[in-house]
Amino acid sequence: MNVIFPLLISTIAGLSTVIGGLIVYLKIKRVEEFITLCLSFSLSVMISISIIELIPNSSFQFIRYFGLFKGLILSIIIFLIGVLSVNIINKFIKKYDKSTTSNKNLYRVGILSMIALLLHNFPEGIATFMSSYKDITLGISLGIAIMMHNIPEGISISVPIYYSTGSKKRGVVYSLISGIAEPIGALLTYLLFKNYITDLTLSIVLILVAGIMITLAINELLPESLKYKKDKYVIIGLIVGVILVLTNHFVL
Numbered sequence: 001m002n003v004i005f006p007l008l009i010s011t012i013a014g015l016s017t018v019i020g021g022l023i024v025y026l027k028i029k030r031v032e033e034f035i036t037l038c039l040s041f042s043l044s045v046m047i048s049i050s051i052i053e054l055i056p057n058s059s060f061q062f063i064r065y066f067g068l069f070k071g072l073i074l075s076i077i078i079f080l081i082g083v084l085s086v087n088i089i090n091k092f093i094k095k096y097d098k099s100t101t102s103n104k105n106l107y108r109v110g111i112l113s114m115i116a117l118l119l120h121n122f123p124e125g126i127a128t129f130m131s132s133y134k135d136i137t138l139g140i141s142l143g144i145a146i147m148m149h150n151i152p153e154g155i156s157i158s159v160p161i162y163y164s165t166g167s168k169k170r171g172v173v174y175s176l177i178s179g180i181a182e183p184i185g186a187l188l189t190y191l192l193f194k195n196y197i198t199d200l201t202l203s204i205v206l207i208l209v210a211g212i213m214i215t216l217a218i219n220e221l222l223p224e225s226l227k228y229k230k231d232k233y234v235i236i237g238l239i240v241g242v243i244l245v246l247t248n249h250f251v252l
Contacts, residue, residue: 006132007186009143010125014182016147017117020154021175024162035106035163036233039225042113042156043217044241049149050210052249055079058203058210065200075207082211086219089115105227109220110160110174116212117153117178123205125185126197133190148248150179152241160224 028034055075063071093108124146132139157178158171165171189197225234 002133003190005136006129006139007183007190009132009139010128010186011183013128013143013146013150014121014125014179015176016150017121017154017157017175017179018172020151020156021158021172023155024158024168024171031163032228033230033233035159036225036228036230037237038155038159039109039221040234040237041152041241042159042237043221043225044238045149045152045156045245046116046213046217046221048242048245050214052245054206054210054213058207061199061203062207078204078207079211082208083215085208086112086116086212086215090220105164105224106160107164109224110157110164110171112216112220113153113156113160114174114178116209116216117157118181119205119212120153120209121150121178121181122185123202123209125182126189126193127202128182129186129189130197145248146182149245150182152244154179156221 023038059071059075062074065071066074089112090108093111128139128142128146132143154175157175161174162168162171225237
């Protein structure tokens, strides 16, 4: 029983990305405004999660283990590795992308979002499982918090995929692939790594992901959202994204 509930909580939290992914099935009349709003909302969520949660929490762990100076230097180095990895992934996608989509930039944004959030969800699954395994009440609270920000993550994947390929199913499937990393992380933790996962190893992964998400948001999502010249919707998306993350952080 101790194992089933933590796995269940991780699965529900992770697969909530599909809830966000299903937004592509809504009947949208003002497509450019909708894409702009979703992209700006997504980049706001990615940056806010990184700045408010991932970077401070991870840096604190590094400082606790290595001291102030070494901890900060290590945080910066790992963050920069995350930044550089976006360029590597981007080049790989451009080299091997054989798709015939009408909007390759938007398609690439969706793929990069899926990869970044997949990497993000994997350690989240570990954290959710470990918390639930130790304290089911704590695990439920953490699972709800993760579920709340996984929904907009699903939007950030499915919307650009759908509007670049015309396939609603593909948009939802890609958001599912990202979300399924969470229960996989939980399951692998239990089967293989339960005795080796520490606050430090989780922090390394999460600050790496922060570098990836911030770079993705600034270099890919922001230019794509500005392309449609719907500035009002960009601002609305940014504000709503920040409010959602702040509410998730301080209330849940």
